[in-house]
Amino acid sequence: MRQDPVDHESPSSSEMSRKPSIASTSSSSLSLYQSSRSSSPTTGYLEPSYDHSPPVNRVAMNTGHFRPYPTPHLPIVSSLRCPSCSEAGETIFVEPGKACPRCGQLDPKSKATGKVARRKRSDRIHFSRLMNNDGKPEKASKEEGEAGRRYDHSFYFASLQNLLLKINPDFPEVAAQRGGKKRPGWTPLKCNNISNDVKEGSNIEPLHYNKTNMFESSLQIIEDSTAILSDAIQERNDLEVEMDALLRSEAPAEELRRFLMRTLHRNWSNTLATSSAQRGAEGFSRPSSH
Incomplete structure (x- = not known):
């Protein structure tokens, strides 16, 4: 039995022109990716099109541009201890460059670092374990105890x-x-x-x-x-x-x-x-x- 020949028609040239090729699709995607990146390589911030893109695309598009770490905020020292009141066993805080509200003294050696310039106490022999028969003086603060130990070391x-x-x-x-x-x-x-108080308190020649x-x-x-x-x-x-x-x-x-x-x-x-x-x-x- 004879069959009518099937007409296998090839697509027309107009239809082929309407279908994008693989190369053009890749180049257009690449151009879209490049246009979505920020033009500034120093900041690392991206355009809104990146922020609204799918997560997978964000990973693929992020090729090493990181946001910088925020600058740490260091605490600011707003007050210092009055050295004169500290020697008397009291803790009075004053603002840098201002006089103490209790004793009125302005320490020119104070710096805005939270530290107080150490001064040699004239009464540290009273807090010495060595001079008190190895007994801890009564009602001695931490600073007074340290002064007593420094006297013992000097001795x-x-x-x-x-x-x-x-x-x-x-x-x-x-x-x-x-x-x-x-x-x-x-x-x-x-x-x-030279610790002259060692000679006065212990009657020995101090370290020279x-x-x-x-x-x-x-x-x-x-x-x-x-x-x-x-x-x-x-x-x-x-x-x-x-x-x-x-x-x-x-x-x-x-x-x-x-x-x-x-x-x-x-x-x-x-x-x-x-x-x-x-x-x-x-x-x-x-x-x-x-």
């Missing part, structure tokens, strides 16, 4: 300095230096850093030199003293061994006499005294090197 540093000067009064000029320092001696303190020098000289003296003890022990051990050998061998009297004379002529006690006087100073030599 012990002064005591350490005076003990070192008894070992060698020339330490301020000849003390050995540690840590690669070349110049021997101690560094004197400025007059305003740097605290670090006290630590360095103390460590050096401990090391030198340990070396002297080690040499003295070794010397005594050698004498005992030699004497025991002479007795065991029943050495003649002449050999025993030579041993005694050699021991006396070595003058070991003077050698120990010389090394002891050099402890902590430049040029120290241990007894075994004499």
